[in-house]
Every structure is written in C-alpha cells, then in structure tokens.
Amino acid sequence: MGRPIILGIVGDSAAGKTTLTRGIAQVLGPENVTVICTDDYHRYDRQQRAEIGITALHPDCNHLDIMQQHLSLLRTGQPILKPVYSHKTGTFEPPQYIRPTKFVIIEGLLGYSTRVAREAYDVKVYLAPPEPLRAQWKVKRDTQKRGYTPEEVLAELEKREPDSESFIRPQRQWSDIVVSFYSPSDDVDDGNGHLNVRLVLRPTIPHPDFTSILNLTDGNSDSAIRLGLDRDMSKPVDVLEVDGHATLEQVSKLEHILCSDMPYLLNVCDREVNPELGKVAGTTGETLQSYPLALTQLIITYHMLKATQMYQ
Ligand SMILES: Nc1ncnc2c1ncn2[C@@H]1O[C@H](COP(=O)(O)OP(=O)(O)OP(=O)(O)O)[C@@H](O)[C@H]1O
Ligand SMILES: O=C(CO)[C@H](O)[C@H](O)COP(=O)(O)O
Numbered sequence: 484m485g486r487p488i489i490l491g492i493v494g495d496s497a498a499g500k501t502t503l504t505r506g507i508a509q510v511l512g513p514e515n516v517t518v519i520c521t522d523d524y525h526r527y528d529r530q531q532r533a534e535i536g537i538t539a540l541h542p543d544c545n546h547l548d549i550m551q552q553h554l555s556l557l558r559t560g561q562p563i564l565k566p567v568y569s570h571k572t573g574t575f576e577p578p579q580y581i582r583p584t585k586f587v588i589i590e591g592l593l594g595y596s597t598r599v600a601r602e603a604y605d606v607k608v609y610l611a612p613p614e615p616l617r618a619q620w621k622v623k624r625d626t627q628k629r630g631y632t633p634e635e636v637l638a639e640l641e642k643r644e645p646d647s648e649s650f651i652r653p654q655r656q657w658s659d660i661v662v663s664f665y666s667p668s669d670d671v672d673d674g675n676g677h678l679n680v681r682l683v684l685r686p687t688i689p690h691p692d693f694t695s696i697l698n699l700t701d702g703n704s705d706s707a708i709r710l711g712l713d714r715d716m717s718k719p720v721d722v723l724e725v726d727g728h729a730t731l732e733q734v735s736k737l738e739h740i741l742c743s744d745m746p747y748l749l750n751v752c753d754r755e756v757n758p759e760l761g762k763v764a765g766t767t768g769e770t771l772q773s774y775p776l777a778l779t780q781l782i783i784t785y786h787m788l789k790a791t792q793m794y795q
Contacts, residue, residue, distance in 0.1 A: 486560050487517075487583040488790045489603055490783065491658075492590040494610030495540075495651045496643075497621035499664065500590040502763055503610065506780040508588060509759035511787060517557075517584045521591025523566045524550040529573025540592055540646035547597055554603035557583045570629055586787055595654040605790040606688060608783060609658035613665055616678075627768065656716050659688045659786075662779055667727060677727030680775035683713070684721040688786060691741055693723060707733050725775040734774045741785050748785060 490507070492500045501520075508516040524546045525532075525539055537544045546566070553563040560583060567576040595601050595609075612620070618640055625631040631639075655661055661683035684690045696710045707729035713722045725734070742748040761777025762770055 485794045486558060487585060487587045488605050488787050488794065489554070489558055489587045489589065490787055491594045491604040491607045492588060492610065493592070493594040493608070493654050493658070495617060495647050496592065497624050498610040498612055498617055499620065499662075500610055503608070503662065503776070503780065503783075504588050504590050506757070506760045506762065506777065507784055507787070510757050510780065510784050511586050515585040517581060517587045519557075519565065519581070519587065519589050521545070521550055521589060521594055522570070523568045524591075525568050528568075528575060538643045538646045540643055540650055542593060542596055542650055545593055547593060547600070550593075551597050551600040551603075554589065554600050557587050558603045585791075592651060593654070595657040596650065601657050605794070606660070606783065606786045607658045608660045608662060609655045611652075611655060611661055611663045613663070616664070616666060659685050660783065661685075661715060664775065678773065678775060679724060679726045680779055682723045682725075682779060682782065683715045684723060685715070685718065686720070689789070690721065691744065691782070691785060693721070693737075693740060695740060696723075696737065708737055725778050727773065727775055729774050731774070734778060737778060738781060741781055745785055745788055747788055748781065 492504055494500050504518060508518055522539070526544055526546050527535060527537065532539060532544065539545075549566075553565065556563050562580060562582040564578045565581050566578050568574075569576050589604070594604075595607060601607070618637070621640065622633050622636045625636045626633055663681045663683075664678040665681065667677070667679050693710050696708055707726040709722075709724045711722050711724075713720055725737070738748075760780055761773045761775075763773050763776055765771045
C-alpha cells in the first residue's frame, strides 16, 4: 500500500459532517477507514472556554499547529498520538495512538484554516446548509444528544456567529466540492428526509463526466436532476442539483454514470450491501433515506477511489 488517501469534511457545527462521513466510511469498509474529528484539537475544555470567553470556532481556541503536524504525518502513513475531547463531559481524555488505514477522513470546524493542513488532503469537501436549517439541526442534535436546552443552543449560535463569519465560512473557498442540502420550500421543517442537494463542483479535481445528464433531462429546468454552470466565490463552477423527490430510476441513471468508469462502485450502489448510504436521523430520532445524500456520498467516494489509482 502507498500512502493513505485523505478526505477533508469541513463545516460549521451541525452542518452534517458526521452524517455525510458515516455512509462514506461504510462504503469504503469501516476497517479501511480512520475517522478523525478535529474537535479533539481544542486547546481549552468547556469550562475554560466559558471563563476566557472564547468560542470553539476561534483558531486561538485550537491547537492548529499540532493538527497540521498530525495531518502531515498521516499523509505519509505515520502514526500519531491524538488528543481526545469528550463532548459528553466537555473535558479531555487520555490521548489515543492512531495508525492510519488505507483511507483517512478528517472532519471538523477548522480543517482548511492553514496552508500546511490544506496540502494534506486529496479531496476537500465543505458543508454549507442554509443557516436556518443548520440552526434547526443543531438544536435537535444538541438537545437530544449533548444535554443542552433549545435556549442554550440558540444563545450559543448567536455568540458564535462572528467567529463563524470570520473563521468557518471563508474555508469554503478551499474546497473541491461544496455540499448544500436545502429544503424544497421556504419552510425549513418541510420534509427533512426529502431535502434537495446542491453540489458545487470546482475544477480543482477531475469530476466524472456528468454531461450525459443534460441528455437525460433535455436541459429541462424542472427535472429532478439538473446540471448547470455558475460562479461560487466569483470562480466558475459546475453545479449538480438532485431533488429529494427524485425517483429511484432517475437516481440510478446518475449512479450508472459514476459506476461506468469505476467498477468497484457498482457493488457500492447496491443498497442492501450498503444500508448506511443515504441514511439520516429524522426529527424524532427515526431513520430516513435520502437519495440526494446517497448520491453525494457516492460522488465523494468516487473521488477517494480515483485518488487510490494515483497514489496506492
Ligand atoms: N443531509 C441531511 N439531511 C437531513 N438531516 C441532516 C442531514 N445532515 C445532517 N442532518 C441532521 O443534522 C444533525 C447534525 O448533523 P451532524 O451530527 O452530522 O453534524 P456535524 O457537522 O457532524 O456536527 P458537529 O461538528 O457539531 O459534531 C443530525 O443529527 C441530523 O439530524
Ligand atoms: O461546535 C462544536 C463542534 O462539534 C462543539 O460545540 C465544540 O466542539 C465544543 O464542544 P462542546 O459543545 O462539547 O462544548
């Protein structure tokens, strides 16, 4: 084996990083994937942050120098002694010895914030749901799983906004793919399992040839799957959109395009073999199936596998 292939998944708190990561890790085989959350590189524990009056989003609140050192080591296949931050207790636990496997997924808040860190990745994804949807996701997740009240979560979001603007959102510019799930209507409560996805595909990595989608849809702007040209942060990009109500037949055609130059993915597209693909936690803890999420996970996996052809 050559060096590990490294995927970055960066975005604000509750932007969907863990949800996206889970399906990709399952497809690549959990035994082949090392997942690292950069929250472990927080410099201060929860109580210290409150005393100092700093948010977890501020670069000064994180050991970014150690994070980038570790990324460089992982890229060359070397082990790291990683700190561990517990969201349960808000404190640090003993460090963990980690030897990278074939694939490494780095997910977190500030993964693209230094040049050295950015150089470590093969594929860089940035998650950018609309802010009202992210707030809804964060309230639900932090009340159900992290023991906060809705009022505490909303107050925290407000406190963090200046740091989100200054340090988190600018990282979008460094990504190869920007992923935005969004509600098909103005109502963010409208069908969480049937959210649409908008994928901004920058020409910084070679994407699959999706132009045959144009033939499939006849350029029809009402189609459930659309490909177009746009600008993102003033740079020209391709944009692929998949609606939450796309049918299995429509989605399968897109999967076929992906699989045609990546035979390993044929097996992956089999939903019975990969039940985590497209799975998302609903508002009351139930599990929902999202085709837009499944396709997003497949496209990212495609890029990971392409990278193995070059470096492994
Ligand atoms: N694609 C999606 N469709 C519907 N709901 C989603 C989607 N992605 C995430 N969510 C919802 O948002 C919640 C938060 O997502 P997740 O835990 O993946 O975020 P995160 O970015 O890993 O958060 P953090 O960095 O704070 O740990 C999930 O529990 C889920 O309910
Ligand atoms: O934005 C976050 C990323 O998950 C967390 O809120 C941050 O890591 C601080 O943790 P905690 O909420 O446990 O104090």
